[in-house]
Amino acid sequence: MTPKSYSISSYNNNNKDNYDTDLEKKIRELNETETDWVSIYLVYVMLFFGGIQITVYFTSMWPYLSTINSKANVDTLGWVVASFSIGQAFGCPFFGWWSEKIKSTKIPVCCGLIFVMIGNFIYSLLANFSNEKVNFMMILSRFLVGIGSGTNGVLRAYNATACNQSERRKVVALGIASMTLGATIGPVIQALFNPFGIDGYLLFNVIKLNLFTLPPLVMVVVCAISITFFFFSFKETFIGIEEENEKDKNIDDKIVKGNQKLPPFDKIAVAICIYNWFVIQTMATNVEVLASPLTITMYNWTDSQAILYNGIMLGCSAITNFINFLLQAFTRLRYVDARKMIVIGISMFLMYNILNYPWPFYTEKLDYIKISPNNTENTHYSGGCSRKFTWCEETPRTPLFLYVISFVFCLGIGFPSISGPNGALFADILGPRRQGFMQGIMELFGSIARAIGPVSATWLFNHSGTRYYMILQGILISIAVILIIVFKKRLVPLQI
Template sequence: MAKLDQACAEKHEFLEERSKDDELLSNPIYGYWNQKTMSVKWPVITGFLIAALGQIWYGMLASFSSNVKWLMLFARFLTGTGVGNIAALRIYAATASTPQDRMRAISFGTGGCILGFSFGPVISSAFTPLGKDGITIFDTNLNMYNVVPYLMVFICLFACAIVYSFFEESYVGIVTKEEKEKEDIFVPKFDFTASLICIYLFMIVNMTSTNIEVMSSPLTTVMYDWNDSDSIFYNGIALALSSAITVAFNIAQGATRIGNIDKRKQMLLGLSFFLLYQLFMYPWDFYPGPLHFLPQGVETADTGGCYPVYAWCAETTRVPIFIYFFSFIAIFGVAFPFVETPSPTLFSEILGPRKQGNMQGLFSLGGSIAPVIASVSSTAIFKRSGYRYVIVMQTICLLFGISLILVFYKRLVPLKVEKKSTSSQ
């Protein structure tokens, strides 16, 4: 297990990025599979089985004596490839619902994903009392490191059984060939530019969200002198509360009149809240400062502060802690659902009542590649010049997104089927 701990410490960030890489590579594959076969059940089941295999491999890492980091990489590769099946689930939400119900379907689906991401760390922490030595059951050692992967294997297999036994596919959101002939209608080409704008909006909300979540621990370590454990603990609480707000709005979007608000206006609202977050989190000169440096020879495991190589700390101010928590919990919690939900909904409506496998695969690809870009770029910027320019970078991306909505406002509308007789005139 010591080898596993060392591998985690050396390669954690790299493995996280590789897992996202594998997910983004598999997204178009699941989309293409659906496009050709019109099946969601088997891509989803296959994805869960691959993810289960990856989790089995991950749980067995401690039994290997060499090349642990590369074996871990392979486990993450399998897991990332498997969970790319979210593309197939997104396709089904878009094509198995009518335009009137689509916002409801996608908002509830998004809320479910947020709950999963939020409760993942909670499940892991629940097994920490087992410790690194754990217990032995049927000659199998179960400890705080491997019990969660094994649990995920059962969850993946249970999901496969549920999908296989109860999932019945029905694509009411697609106009069939018979309907086209009977009603004398055809589905025109979709607005490709409008679809790309939706993909970009989905990308920047995932990029910004990733930056907020990934940067939370190192940011609070340098700003508030929290050690590693305190930073993880307090930010975990903040993220859980923020996720609760997000899920509440997801439910409201699906169950109340909030979901009927023009999706363009919802996205403008969400992006405005993201901009408000950047405004509050920017290290203004009137904030207290500068930041403190770590004492020589002391690591962040013991106390917080800036490493000596972070020269920018000497000129950077500290965001007041109540502003930080308010921004993380309230502003972020409200901003996320008002872009994350309406953007895929509008995207599916722009494509129209046709097969959407390939395009939805590209949409999911954009959402998966954004965290990779965000984690690499923000980490590099943070190390060199602090979080000031991370905020600037995010602000530019958000302003560009708002500009796209305003400039192409009239084109960001659902596709309408046309009468053949009308189009021929």
């Protein structure tokens, strides 16, 4: 169970004669300070929109790309999805470092949203580019949005340091819930634009308004409103930070009062939390990037059906996610040992992979895509397994009801069971110091997972279907369980 307050450990008791009573006073003040809920609620709103930016195009990205570039393949899709994460990998540590340096959350976040606006606007204009340029421009658009989304680490760091430790599990759980809810609702928002169809309407003879281009244009408007609202409404509060002044200077986490300083955080414990986040992001990206190609192949869904049905499943998973986060925030579930919750979540991930592995006792075989009237394989016309895949004949179909149940419940329970407790534990391990850079590093590794995941998952899917990418995920998940069991005693809050 996570301690409700920071305590004085043997780190300082060994030097009790020289112990700085001002530091003891500071620790008591930290434990008694009230959480600034007003600013935290504003951050929740920003995290929600940040989550939407991550996934709003995942179910439609492949149909959009194949529509504007007939030569595109699933490997190209992997690089498009990875470009977002590569951009985020640059943005996370930079914005985290910048936020710590200027001791501000507001300015980096607003600057990041400008990148997001530019990227979304380019995405809406992709149909205006030639086949030779469209792949590059799609990658560029997602790269820019990724850079801007690097501010998610800054927002999460603010949440961790704008509350007292007794409420951190609740604050962090709701923060990640906001981002996760946004991420799972993103494809649902895309599905809402399905009635506009692929042909759509032409605006000013330049912008084609259809089910692919309307969502990014809406996101541009949302970002503009968010920048204005956040810049003028957000007031920052930091709890647990020794603010710098002439008499009491904070340098690299050292509280310069006599000979005392904050103890260093446990690097192994921090690394394990970061690895857990890496596993979460790997799972999320693999599921999201392959949702459309996999269901088109497995269940003969057309492009429009894949967008709609995957959007519905993601919406149901989002509801399961959100209920889980609410239980963590407002019931006794938040007092359950974070390590146990993480293991439960990882077990749900493992169950998802087991159920969706192409076991030989799944006897139903895959169907090939029906040839369209123009003698081509066109997933607008018919779903199924493409004849370019050599594994269609030997790969059984996972029963649809198992896929839906595991998608909604295994993932819906697994993601919040890991991300909420893991995020709170990570903040507690770091202790009452500025966390912008370290939260940025955590987001960096999540971005690396999101960059590697789509490329590796699409490559494995092209060459072997779901078999080997399920095995790869299973290995990553198993390593996470082993690390938690072996280093259980080190996964505790910083003792001051």
